[in-house]
Amino acid sequence: MDRMLGNQKFLAGNFEGAIPLLEKVLIKHPDDAHSIRKLVICYLATGQLYRAIPQFISLLQSDQTLTTQFCEEDSTGLEREIFSTLTSSFKVGFNPAEQNLAAGILAMFFDCQLAQSFFKRARKSDPDDENTQKILDILQFKKSIPE
Helix, strand or coil: CHHHHHHHHHHCCCHHHHHHHHHHHHHHCCCCHHHHHHHHHHHHHCCCHHHHHHHHHHHHHHCHHHHCCCCCCCCCCHHHHHHHHHHHHHHHHCCHHHHHHHHHHHHCCCCHHHHHHHHHHHHHHCCCCHHHHHHHHHHHHHHHCCC
């Protein structure tokens, strides 16, 4: 029930309302990649970058589709739409490194190469940020593994 309601709120753009429902789903089903993805997007949409990061890193480590050249070839376009809408709002609440990190996380759901360019910009803006470095390290490691 929580998954269905969380999904409905997510699709309606009620990201704040979807968060507690998706969190409940993940308590029962911690490996539910679709719910994790939606939760990451909800966190970013509500300005909670630092809650999104650990979920994203966990997803990145476990979800092989996020490390292919084009990430999600069966993407519905919803991720691109959310990316376009949210990246302009990042300028209000985030510093430049955080803006690039958040944009990279969102882009990772539909274009890995674009995402990596944002992660590299984030690292350039803040070379000491451990989260950005960890993400880049995971991507580099996964890239070196033959498919």
